[in-house]
Amino acid sequence: MAELAVHDLHKKLGQTDVLGGLSFRVGDGEFVSILGPSGSGKSTLFQLIGGLLEPDGGEIRLGEQPIRGRRGMISYMPQRPSLLPWRTVLDNVRLGAEIAGAPDPPDAIDMLDKAGLGGYADAYPHQLSGGMQQRAAFIRSLLSPQDFICLDEPFSALDEFTRAEMQQWLLSLWEENPRSILFVTHNIEEAIYLSDRILILTDKPAQLLSEYHVPFRRPRTPDLILSEEFLDIRRQIARQLTAPHR
Structure with a gap:
């Protein structure tokens, strides 16, 4: 397993500032989800981590290795299979x-x-x-x-029933084969249910707005999403995502 460290990452695409000094960490064996407005640079971030794009500034490290601009250092699963x-x-x-x-x-x-x-x-x-x-x-x-996996909205194209089934399957398999995972989703419930920690990004140029440590123990069962604590966390995150930040 490996720890990912992103520090002060900047990226401009054309005339648009996409990332504006983004910093965060993903620990060994940790499942971290990213939530943010559409177009806030989440997919660009994955391309930078995977070495498909070069940042304009900042540092990306996997363990002790700098991986800025290096391909083949992570495993990547896009939105479609x-x-x-x-x-x-x-x-x-x-x-x-x-x-x-x-x-x-x-x-x-x-x-x-x-x-x-x-x-x-x-x-x-x-x-x-x-x-x-x-x-x-x-x-x-x-x-x-590779010890680190980036998952870019892998369940977004699935119907609700299949998505719930896939979430449970993903958790069961990951708990048997732990890897460090960075997971992008637009679904708040999915982020809470799957994650150890949730990172919330601002609109572009994206920066880290806040993070939530998910308090629920593992293994998790589907009835968790109906609990009052789960719904309260969902409300807090929804307010963060809809509030004006700039």
């Missing part, structure tokens, strides 16, 4: 290790079994439902050799 249609499910979940030049993960079949995909190892992505494709994509992230 992005499975390669010409590869089987098994070959898709092995892809991260293959790209990194690592041996085939010996537990790939076991992970597919745990995800309810054991009978689909030789199937192709078009033969899977949306939720099944998301499971395969997340397993690919877990089987990649």
